[in-house]
Amino acid sequence: MGRRIPEFDSIITLFPGGFKPHNQYIVLAMEKTPTQPKSNSKYRLTVIGLIIFAALVFIDPFGWFTPPSVFRPGVKPENAQEYARVIRTRGENAQDFLIDALQTHDVVYLSELGGLKEEPLFLAQTLPQAVDQGGADVLGVYFLLAEDQDAIDALLSAPEFDQEKAKELLFNRLPLWGYQEYLEVLKAGWVVRQRESARAQSFRILGLNIRQNYSEISSEDDMKDPAKVRTILEPGIPDLAMADTLTGYLEDHPDSTVLAYTTREQAMPEVDLRMYTEQMEGLGYPDQYQFARILHRRGYRDVAHITFHSPWPTNNTQNRSQYPAEGTVDAALDILLSDATIPDLPVAVPVSGTAFAEVEITDTIYAYGFGEDEQGTLYFGDMADAFIILQRLNRLHGATPIPHFVTAENFDQAKETFPGPISSDIRIEDFQTFIRKYAENRSNILSDMK
Numbered sequence: 395m396g397r398r399i400p401e402f403d404s405i406i407t408l409f410p411g412g413f414k415p416h417n418q419y420i421v422l423a424m425e426k427t428p429t430q431p432k433s434n435s436k437y438r439l440t441v442i443g444l445i446i447f448a449a450l451v452f453i454d455p456f457g458w459f460t461p462p463s464v465f466r467p468g469v470k471p472e473n474a475q476e477y478a479r480v481i482r483t484r485g486e487n488a489q490d491f492l493i494d495a496l497q498t499h500d501v502v503y504l505s506e507l508g509g510l511k512e513e514p515l516f517l518a519q520t521l522p523q524a525v526d527q528g529g530a531d532v533l534g535v536y537f538l539l540a541e542d543q544d545a546i547d548a549l550l551s552a553p554e555f556d557q558e559k560a561k562e563l564l565f566n567r568l569p570l571w572g573y574q575e576y577l578e579v580l581k582a583g584w585v586v587r588q589r590e591s592a593r594a595q596s597f598r599i600l601g602l603n604i605r606q607n608y609s610e611i612s613s614e615d616d617m618k619d620p621a622k623v624r625t626i627l628e629p630g631i632p633d634l635a636m637a638d639t640l641t642g643y644l645e646d647h648p649d650s651t652v653l654a655y656t657t658r659e660q661a662m663p664e665v666d667l668r669m670y671t672e673q674m675e676g677l678g679y680p681d682q683y684q685f686a687r688i689l690h691r692r693g694y695r696d697v698a699h700i701t702f703h704s705p706w707p708t709n710n711t712q713n714r715s716q717y718p719a720e721g722t723v724d725a726a727l728d729i730l731l732s733d734a735t736i737p738d739l740p741v742a743v744p745v746s747g748t749a750f751a752e753v754e755i756t757d758t759i760y761a762y763g764f765g766e767d768e769q770g771t772l773y774f775g776d777m778a779d780a781f782i783i784l785q786r787l788n789r790l791h792g793a794t795p796i797p798h799f800v801t802a803e804n805f806d807q808a809k810e811t812f813p814g815p816i817s818s819d820i821r822i823e824d825f826q827t828f829i830r831k832y833a834e835n836r837s838n839i840l841s842d843m844k
Contacts, residue, residue: 572799668763751775
């Protein structure tokens, strides 16, 4: 019986007036064991296809270009009351919580879903305090290229903020990541550098990511050619390259405090995501791990992971999105809203040392492979130290598209670096349509999460 491994990233075919997501990267032929459970079952796997990464930025994360259809997991009333109590009594101002984490750890991972308005906007609004009060020396970001570091440094040190140069830096990493809130993060970094303190004057934003090579992928048939697929990773494996970049910085600046802004999947230092390791092994790269896990294995243990309360990926709903943490946070918010005891938002809530740490995680592709072999059970406490509630899920929004992100001047580069097959008669407006529709689909799915 054939089955797709849980998707970790995505490519697309772009054609005039539309696009087609491709979410299956490793196609696996599997034989069920006689006692196969509904999920996380044990399989004998034969790789018959290969993955294609999209620079680890979730072009179409987990198939989210489908109509909203989100299942709300049930939570026992007595458990929901306890989760509500944790938020009510342990919740803290989110900015203060992040500042405290920076003051007490060498590295703080702040992780997002990606493509939402409120997540990078929180980072932009908090960054000056994170530097001045939290002591952050650098902000490492997944949405910029390490090879653009000189240009990033020049942007932050310039007497005026150059919005066009900032757009170019976003574009260089991915010609589809044209969202205003990520520009706001760069502008916040520039604002920090205008201050007179020694720490502010030395503050840097580090580009962590690498550009992948899609020059050999010109048709959907190319995606089935292992030799051509492998050329995508010729420049390097993104998570490994990101870890190497940050490791190099920490070796040169051992006393620095780092705030690393990444996707949620990249930011779990104590979890081996089997969906990732198996996909990489299928490509011929065994023993590969996600970004924060690599750093953990290299000995960087004085860290904290704070993630935003935003949807998690699953294969069990039509749009492959799910309430985070088995619906426990939203069940608690229902109670807090009904009795008018919800803390002021945004609020940070600890996972470690609370009832949330013991939430068993099953209904998400993060849990793929757990409960099998030596993997054991995945708990929320394994994944994160705390989470930040910015708003109820249905009050979050897709990011704001940047007008004219793809222009006549950069159109050729956009076609060359597009992560997937592209029609020969593609137009500039097709890129802009994709950027807009991606954000709209984000908003549509969120609006269905009551």
